[in-house]
Amino acid sequence: MPDPASYFARSYAEARATLREAATAAGLSVDARTHPLRGPEGEELSTDAVWIGPRDARRLLVSISGTHGGEGYCGSGVQCGMLETGRYRDLPADTAVLVVHAINPHGFAWTRRVTEDNVDLNRNFVDFAAPLPDNAGYAELHETICPPRWDQETIEQTFSALMAYAERHSMAALQQAVSGGQYGFDDGLFFGGRQPTWSHRILEDLLRRYGASAKAVAVVDYHTGLGPFGHGERICPHPAGSAARARAEDWYGGDITATDDGTSTSAPLVGTNDVGIARALPQAEVTQIALEYGTQPLFEVINALRGDNWLHAHGDPQGPDAPAIKAEMRRCFYPGTPEWCRMIWDRAVETEDLALAGLKHA
Numbered sequence: 001m002p003d004p005a006s007y008f009a010r011s012y013a014e015a016r017a018t019l020r021e022a023a024t025a026a027g028l029s030v031d032a033r034t035h036p037l038r039g040p041e042g043e044e045l046s047t048d049a050v051w052i053g054p055r056d057a058r059r060l061l062v063s064i065s066g067t068h069g070g071e072g073y074c075g076s077g078v079q080c081g082m083l084e085t086g087r088y089r090d091l092p093a094d095t096a097v098l099v100v101h102a103i104n105p106h107g108f109a110w111t112r113r114v115t116e117d118n119v120d121l122n123r124n125f126v127d128f129a130a131p132l133p134d135n136a137g138y139a140e141l142h143e144t145i146c147p148p149r150w151d152q153e154t155i156e157q158t159f160s161a162l163m164a165y166a167e168r169h170s171m172a173a174l175q176q177a178v179s180g181g182q183y184g185f186d187d188g189l190f191f192g193g194r195q196p197t198w199s200h201r202i203l204e205d206l207l208r209r210y211g212a213s214a215k216a217v218a219v220v221d222y223h224t225g226l227g228p229f230g231h232g233e234r235i236c237p238h239p240a241g242s243a244a245r246a247r248a249e250d251w252y253g254g255d256i257t258a259t260d261d262g263t264s265t266s267a268p269l270v271g272t273n274d275v276g277i278a279r280a281l282p283q284a285e286v287t288q289i290a291l292e293y294g295t296q297p298l299f300e301v302i303n304a305l306r307g308d309n310w311l312h313a314h315g316d317p318q319g320p321d322a323p324a325i326k327a328e329m330r331r332c333f334y335p336g337t338p339e340w341c342r343m344i345w346d347r348a349v350e351t352e353d354l355a356l357a358g359l360k361h362a
């Protein structure tokens with residue numbers, strides 16, 4: 001078997017090409033949804049979907065990469081490896097797999113967490129007809145989180161201000177304010193948007209198109225940036241007490257966390273993609289996890305995001321400040337060492353095997 005590190009790409013274009021080659025080699029067709037914009041090298045951007053198994057399967061595993069753009073290196077590597085090693089070749093009866101590669105291709109290509117409109121796709125699935133969620137903590141901290149300058153002095157000053165907020169409230173309150181999601185500042189961090197963004201619409205469309213026959217659906221949505229280096233945390237978005245949460249507990253042998261009971265490294269979130277997935281598959285029982293892999297310490301990750309936000313809001317994304325900021329984004333969302341890649345792969349195989357086993361009994 002090849003070294004799992006070989007499944008992981010160095011650019012969006014390479015990831016996309018690898019995925020398409022692996023699908024073609026396996027005799028599978030690729031449904032490409034072309035994005036209206038281009039990447040930094042002028043490359044075409046698209047979300048590529050691959051269906052494996054009977055078209056009318058009742059059981060469905062959905063694998064999603066790149067919900068948070070540049071985190072897509074991780075999920076893409078897993079998806080390419082699954083196809084290259086033929087792991088989906090002998091699926092259980094009445095079971096299919098839908099691979100959704102780079103659901104946020106613009107963020108992937110630019111090594112950004114957000115979409116082309118600075119939207120955090122995993123905060124974008126709210127009801128835009130209703131009043132949008134309020135995040136008073138973020139409003140208080142916005143100018144501190146996203147200063148108009150980004151130099152060492154500003155970084156140190158704003159860090160002290162953020163720490164003072166944590167002392168007044170708590171560390172958890174700071175993380176919640178910064179990362180829980182906000183709808184008031186379209187140039188800020190963790191902005192949920194003002195309408196469904198391109199990736200939101202494509203995800204729901206793909207699920208409606210391919211998932212209509214499915215009655216039991218397992219979703220594994222690949223993420224990076226939280227938790228210990230290389231550790232894969234299975235964060236379940238379904239609320240405590242729901243049947244979906246109980247299924248996830250059962251399928252994964254209790255090895256899941258949740259944001260509503262304080263067991264997860266993630267703050268409680270609003271507008272996450274499970275809402276849209278459930279809406280697109282009203283006939284199915286959906287059991288979802290975000291598989292969240294650790295990279296660097298939380299404050300380094302947040303600072304990388306703040307620098308990247310500054311670069312795109314105030315700087316030149318292809319100017320002289322860009323290489324250092326983008327390198328830091330890479331380090332914080334895709335360390336990409338062979339050791340890290342092997343940890344990602346092993347946990348992904350274990351997780352998808354458990355998901356397929358769970359579907360068998362669904």
Ligand SMILES: [Zn+2]
Binds near residue numbers: 068071223224
């Ligand atoms: Zn993520």
